[in-house]
Amino acid sequence: MILPILNYPDKRLRTKAKHVDVIDGTTQTLIKDMFETMYAKDGIGLAATQVNQHLQVVVIDVPDSQNAYQLLLKNHQNSSHKQLQKHYPLCFINPKIKEKDGQEKHTEGCLSVPDFQAEVQRANHIKVEALNEKGEVFTLQATGLLAICIQHELDHLKGILFVDYLSKLKKKRLLEKTKKIIKG
Template sequence: MMILPILNYPDKRLRTKAKHVDVVDKTIQTLIKDMFETMYAKDGIGLAATQVDQHLQVVVIDVPDSQDDYQFLLKNCQKDSHKQPQKHHPLCFINPKIKEKDGQEKHIEGCLSVLDFQAGVQRSNHIKVEALNEKGEVFTLQATGLLAICIQHELDHLKGILFIDYLSKLKQKRLLEKTKKMIKG
């Protein structure tokens, strides 16, 4: 397994629409393993193949066990700490489709491709998603809360959408200016 480079906003490749995976073969399975390795190395809870410049409909997710663990990650993901939140729910979604969604919840989101920025985004708090797993088997999953939010966030990546696209044009402009300054150093 290897850690893959993650594309950072405003890289235009993040806007690429991912292609349908026709066959779940060893190449796709290796990509999935590398994506999990990359996500864990960067203290993320979700990663879409688009973010690692592989424009295929593949997403990996591993949400923390509790909301407390998630809040810990948001506050400490860039800091050294001895406390590690529990993660043990790795999920892989290939060719995912949301079949149902309802309810609304505003949630603070961050992204491995949008450095040093978090914002509240309104999303459905209950979804039903259908996908293939890493063995190519069809499964359906009902998700609520953080898992539902994370799935929607990652599936947006497959469409070339970033969570910042839900923000006002003014906030998007300020983020772009801040990011360009950070890139210039």
């Protein structure tokens, strides 16, 4: 099912996500619906917070990024090998960045901030630990766009949006533009 996505400046996007204690049928359905929603909106990442589910759950699929990450533990496989040829769907539950280094500026967009992009500086190499959709612990090292996407989505779990990295002037202009669109 395609879920409605909260749009900036909705205050619910600022809610800190709660730790997932049990991965059950409800969690599995949320993950499935999040992937479906992300694909329907042509996104590459989606945090549960964006669909008004304030749990530490993130889904990501950065196409053709097989060389951008390296699984350190064998326990993470979200799809069949055939599907992994073009897409690399990843589910992160209770994710934590363990290491990060380097800096890279990258133009980011967000499904919760439609029709707006801005340059954000983030680490260009990260190591993240999480549970997959089966509740198995995995560790992943990511670089490039995948690393940027993971950091972007994990920010959502803390109530942080990529626009928070912008100058006050750019943020003010975005807010004014958004309010005009909302008023119609």
